[in-house]
Each structure stands twice: as structure tokens, then as C-alpha cells.
Amino acid sequence: MPDQIPFELEETALRAREHIVRMSGGGGCFIGASLSCVDLLVYLYKRVLHISPDTLQDDERDYLLLSKGHDVPALYSVLVELGFFDAERLKNHLKTTDSIYWHPNREIPGVEFHSGSLGHLLAVGIGIALDIKLRGGDGRVFVVLGDGELNEGSIWEGCLVAAAHKLDNLIVIIDRNGFQANMRTEELLPLEPLDSKFAAFGWSVTTIDGHSFTEMEDAFASVPIFLTRPSALIARTVRGKGLRSLEARSDRWFVKFSEDEIAMLIEELHSGRTTHLASSTLMVR
Amino acid sequence: MHVSYEDALKAIAAANSDVVVMTAENRAAIRNLPRDLGDRFIDVGICEQTLIGAASGLALRGRIPVVHALASFLTLRAFEFIRTDIGIPGLPVKLIGALPGFLSEANGPTHQSLEDIALMRSVPGVQIFCPADEQELVMGLQSIIDSPHPCYVRCNLRERCYKHNSEFHIGKAEIVSEGTDVTILAYGFLFQEALIASALLECRGVSVRLINLRMLEPVDEEVILESARETTLIVSLEDHFQRGGLFSILCELLVSNQLSCNVLPISFDRQWFKPALLDDALEHEGFTGDQIAKRILKVLKEKGGIQCQIPFASTKITRASRSLMSTMLAR
Numbered sequence: 001m002p003d004q005i006p007f008e009l010e011e012t013a014l015r016a017r018e019h020i021v022r023m024s025g026g027g028g029c030f031i032g033a034s035l036s037c038v039d040l041l042v043y044l045y046k047r048v049l050h051i052s053p054d055t056l057q058d059d060e061r062d063y064l065l066l067s068k069g070h071d072v073p074a075l076y077s078v079l080v081e082l083g084f085f086d087a088e089r090l091k092n093h094l095k096t097t098d099s100i101y102w103h104p105n106r107e108i109p110g111v112e113f114h115s116g117s118l119g120h121l122l123a124v125g126i127g128i129a130l131d132i133k134l135r136g137g138d139g140r141v142f143v144v145l146g147d148g149e150l151n152e153g154s155i156w157e158g159c160l161v162a163a164a165h166k167l168d169n170l171i172v173i174i175d176r177n178g179f180q181a182n183m184r185t186e187e188l189l190p191l192e193p194l195d196s197k198f199a200a201f202g203w204s205v206t207t208i209d210g211h212s213f214t215e216m217e218d219a220f221a222s223v224p225i226f227l228t229r230p231s232a233l234i235a236r237t238v239r240g241k242g243l244r245s246l247e248a249r250s251d252r253w254f255v256k257f258s259e260d261e262i263a264m265l266i267e268e269l270h271s272g273r274t275t276h277l278a279s280s281t282l283m284v285r
Numbered sequence: 286m287h288v289s290y291e292d293a294l295k296a297i298a299a300a301n302s303d304v305v306v307m308t309a310e311n312r313a314a315i316r317n318l319p320r321d322l323g324d325r326f327i328d329v330g331i332c333e334q335t336l337i338g339a340a341s342g343l344a345l346r347g348r349i350p351v352v353h354a355l356a357s358f359l360t361l362r363a364f365e366f367i368r369t370d371i372g373i374p375g376l377p378v379k380l381i382g383a384l385p386g387f388l389s390e391a392n393g394p395t396h397q398s399l400e401d402i403a404l405m406r407s408v409p410g411v412q413i414f415c416p417a418d419e420q421e422l423v424m425g426l427q428s429i430i431d432s433p434h435p436c437y438v439r440c441n442l443r444e445r446c447y448k449h450n451s452e453f454h455i456g457k458a459e460i461v462s463e464g465t466d467v468t469i470l471a472y473g474f475l476f477q478e479a480l481i482a483s484a485l486l487e488c489r490g491v492s493v494r495l496i497n498l499r500m501l502e503p504v505d506e507e508v509i510l511e512s513a514r515e516t517t518l519i520v521s522l523e524d525h526f527q528r529g530g531l532f533s534i535l536c537e538l539l540v541s542n543q544l545s546c547n548v549l550p551i552s553f554d555r556q557w558f559k560p561a562l563l564d565d566a567l568e569h570e571g572f573t574g575d576q577i578a579k580r581i582l583k584v585l586k587e588k589g590g591i592q593c594q595i596p597f598a599s600t601k602i603t604r605a606s607r608s609l610m611s612t613m614l615a616r
Binding site for chain 1: 311312330331332335357358362390392394395396559561562565566568569
């Protein structure tokens with residue numbers, strides 16, 4: 001029944017998107033980046049990663065490191081859907097009674113490492129991958145990077161080091177949504193041709209549609225792409241994916257929506273009808 | 286008339302063609318300057334180390350780079366570049382660090398910058414300006430840019446919290462009141478809470494000397510030493526780690542001058558603060574004006590320096606009345 005697989009994934013992704021939209025009320029969140037990487041996280045947690053709420057401390061588990069960090073509403077939403085923690089807890093967003101804020105915190109079950117400062121978790125992932133190799137383990141390390149994050153020099157140091165150490169248990173997924181903060185990546189520091197950059201650093205590279213579960217199925221089934229090399233999956237995505245009123249806009253990075261707008265946006269998730277948002281609630285940082 | 290930081294910087298850059306404005310993709314405060322400055326606006330992307338190295342190169346060629354990044358990433362990630370490429374040669378690069386301390390709100394420890402003062406004051410020759418609000422930042426900007434030294438600005442773009450009457454001079458504090466029971470030394474954003482604390486303490490008969498330090502390097506030593514001699518208690522108030530910031534500056538000054546006095550540090554001892562929206566974070570950590578007043582009253586009572594008949598609990602004020610007090614004190 002191959003057709004049912006994407007349907008079940010799409011259901012989970014839709015529920016995760018609802019959680020993300022709800023987190024954009026109150027003090028707000030980075031909604032654009034969360035919506036661009038959520039399909040990837042759904043697929044990874046449901047089909048790829050050897051990790052579950054029962055194996056959080058297992059040395060043989062796979063690791064997922066969310067390096068760009070500000071897309072954490074997507075991670076929390078997927079973790080909730082997979083039963084890592086209770087959905088009720090998302091209502092504590094930004095409250096001092098919990099640790100759910102604009103960047104990941106390790107106190108939340110399923111979060112391997114905190115982030116928020118860009119360009120750190122490729123290096124941390126290299127350390128974990130090195131130890132797995134040293135101990136002869138089978139675990140893999142997946143690091144989700146933002147495309148804007150590729151500005152950071154530490155990323156390219158990490159690319160040199162991972163290739164030098166032949167870390168084929170390290171897989172980087174680039175959420176290539178084409179924006180950073182309030183700009184298009186190519187208007188600031190052009191990244192293209194991105195695949196050949198990674199290839200030149202000694203990585204094996206595949207480019208996929210980051211919203212297509214069938215393309216993900218093919219790509220993740222064949223990682224590592226090449227033995228003895230780290231893998232880079234460039235996932236072409238759309239900032240704000242799933243909400244036409246937000247999609248691919250430079251001003252919809254960090255947002256705060258009213259309760260009414262959240263209700264309209266959740267309706268839009270299901271109907272696809274574009275919501276008219278009051279401009280005063282849009283916040284650009 | 287209200288002048289924004291962006292407009293003030295634009296005017297200074299218009300008058301001095303050596304000024305260049307740089308950023309590591311942090312444009313929130315300078316969004317219109319690319320249009321106004323053209324090629325003298327340089328965005329290097331999220332590359333803090335290259336930002337500082339390039340600023341050094343521009344300064345070597347006679348430019349005055351005014352560089353912008355989040356305080357945390359500017360002072361921490363690029364620290365060795367600041368020390369090596371700006372500090373050692375003593376180049377006049379102006380470092381504008383955004384969202385320091387509580388102003389980072391719910392971003393989390395990665396963004397809190399509770400060690401920026403400690404780091405920046407460890408580099409010889411770097412001046413440190415901590416404006417209490419945007420008005421004060423604008424008041425000091427020309428002097429900071431004209432200074433031949435590098436300078437770190439703990440940026441604060443919040444609206445005016447006090448009618449700053451005293452002129453800005455490098456190394457000079459603003460003396461708000463000249464009481465004799467307690468001195469509150471404050472800088473940056475928390476000055477607004479110190480104002481509220483001071484008003485609440487005065488209502489309870491405590492004579493408060495409130496000092497807005499403005500600069501921590503060079504710091505107004507004379508004002509601090511006078512306070513140590515003339516008041517019963519000195520409070521160092523800061524959204525910074527206790528080690529390396531104002532409390533350390535105060536301790537160093539007292540020891541160097543063989544002075545001994547009662548000191549109450551209100552700062553972060555050994556932990557980052559709970560990430561939350563500004564008012565929630567302040568309350569959770571005990572840094573609202575009324576919470577500060579309560580902490581000061583308690584110590585003053587212990588020291589026997591004051592006879593206060595009103596119970597501590599009555600210092601608790603609502604968020605709305607705190608906001609109202611802020612508005613009134615700003616007039």
C-alpha cells in the first residue's frame with residue numbers, strides 16, 4: 001500500500017503545522033523557517049531516525065541536531081506528534097514555568113543539544129560522529145542547517161574536518177528556503193552553486209524537494225550516499241510552506257499573530273484560502 | 286524632539302565621509318541606512334569574525350567603522366578578532382551590540398550576553414558605553430564616534446525612561462539624586478528599574494543616591510568613591526554576571542583605594558536567566574523596580590542603617606502601576 005505512506009505523513013505534517021501556527025501567538029515565533037523544515041523533520045522522525053521516546057539515552061540511537069535553532073517550533077511540534085512529550089506543554093511557550101522559548105533547550109525530551117547561535121552543531125555533530133566511529137557503532141548523526149547559517153565560517157571548517165575524517169555516518173540536511181532574516185540569501189552572500197561547493201569539500205551531495213515525501217524516501221534510503229564521505233542533502237523548501245499568506249516572503253520571518261489571525265491561519269492550513277492579515281501584527285526583526 | 290539612533294547615525298555619517306556602517310546581517314536598527322549611505326553601508330552576512338577583521342582593515346585606511354551585530358555574537362564569537370585586530374592596534378572601531386542582557390527576552394542563553402562587559406573591559410583601550418535608553422545613546426553617539434579609541438556600545442533602543450539633563454562626557458556618570466542612605470549604581474536598560482526602585486524607597490523615607498553610570502570604561506571613579514564614603518550601602522545593579530561586570534569594577538576600585546563599605550550586588554550570580562518576554566523575565570529573576578527596592582530595604586534593615594516601619598510586602602506593585610510609574614518618571 002505505498003500510497004498510504006505519504007498520506008499518513010501528510011496528516012502528521014498538517015497537525016505539526018497547526019502546533020506551529022499556535023506558537024506564533026502571544027510573544028510570537030520564527031514561523032517561516034519552522035514551516036519550511038517541518039516536512040523534513042516529520043519524515044526523519046517517522047521513517048529514518050532510530051530514536052523514540054524510549055531510547056533517548058540509548059548509545060546506539062541516531063542523533064538529530066537542529067543547528068539553526070530558531071525553527072524549534074517545528075521540532076517541538078514533531079516531537080509532540082511522535083509522543084516525546086505532551087501537546088499541552090506547548091501552551092507553556094515563553095512562560096517562565098517551562099523551558100519552551102525561541103531556541104531549543106535540552107530539558108525538552110528529544111532535544112539532543114541547545115542551539116540559537118548559528119554554526120555550532122555541525123561541529124558538535126562531528127564530535128558525536130567521531131565517537132560513534134571510535135566505538136564501532138552504527139548510529140548516524142543528522143544535522144539540520146539553515147541556508148543563511150552557511151554564512152558562518154565554522155560551517156566550512158566543519159566541512160573540511162568531516163571530509164578529512166571520512167565521516168560517512170554524518171548527514172547534513174540544508175533547509176534551502178532561500179531566505180535569511182529579511183533578505184534573500186542570494187542578494188547578500190550568494191551560495192550557489194551550493195551542491196558543487198559541498199562536492200568540492202569532499203562531500204557527497206543530493207538535492208531534493210524538501211516538501212516531497214516520495215523524494216525524501218529515495219534520498220534517505222540511500223544515505224550515506226557514498227561510503228567514506230559525509231553526505232549533504234540540499235532540501236529545496238519554501239519559507240512559510242503550507243500557508244499561502246506567508247509563503248516565500250522576506251517580511252514573514254519572526255511574527256506575532258492575534259488569536260483571531262491564528263484561527264484564520266489554521267483554517268487556511270486546511271482550506272488553502274489565503275488569509276488577510278492585519279499588517280500591524282507583522283513584526284520584522 | 287525624539288531623534289532615533291538610525292537618524293543620528295545617518296546625520297553623523299552625512300557629516301563625516303570616513304564613517305562606514307557595517308553589520309553581520311543584523312539590520313533591525315539600521316534598516317534605512319543602505320538607501321542613505323550607499324556603498325558606505327557594508328553587510329558581510331552572518332560572519333562576525335570577518336565583520337571585525339574587515340572593520341580593522343577599513344580603520345587602517347582611515348575609516349571609522351560602526352559595526353552592528355547581536356551583542357552576544359559580536360563580543361563572544363568575534364572576541365579574539367576584537368582583541369587582536371582592534372584592541373592591539375587600538376583602532377577606532379565602534380562596536381554596537383544589540384539586545385544585551387534582559388533585552389534578549391525569550392531568545393535563551395545563547396543570546397543573553399551576560400559577560401560582554403567582562404570581555405570588553407579586558408581589552409586594553411576599549412571604551413564601554415551603556416546607554417539607559419535611545420535618547421542617551423543618541424546624546425553620546427557623536428562623542429563615541431569622535432573618540433580615537435575603540436568603543437563597545439551595549440546598545441539600548443528603548444524609549445526614553447528619564448529626562449536626561451546632564452550633558453554627555455566620556456567617563457562621566459549622570460547623578461540623578463544625591464541621597465545619603467543608599468547609592469544605586471546602574472547602567473543600561475536596568476536604569477529604568479533603578480528609577481522606580483529609587484522612587485519607592487524615597488516614599489519609605491530612604492534617602493537614595495541614584496547614579497546612571499553611562500560608561501563603564503572609563504568609569505566615573507570619583508562619583509563611585511564619593512558614594513562609598515558618604516552612603517551606608519552601595520548597590521551594583523546589572524543584567525550581567527556578577528563576575529567581571531560592575532560589581533567587579535566596584536570591588537577593584539574599593540580595594541585600590543583602601544575603602545571598605547557595604548555592597549549589595551544585584552546581578553546574575555552563576556546562572557543565565559529564564560528566557561521569557563521582558564516583563565516576565567524581570568519578575569521571575571527579581572529585577573523589577575519594586576523587587577529591587579525590597580531587596581535593598583532588607584539589607585538596609587540588616588545593616589541597621591534605616592528605620593522602616595512599612596512592611597516589605599507593601600513594596601509589591603502591579604505591572605500596570607509599574608508601567609505608569611515608568612511613564613511618569615520619564616517626563
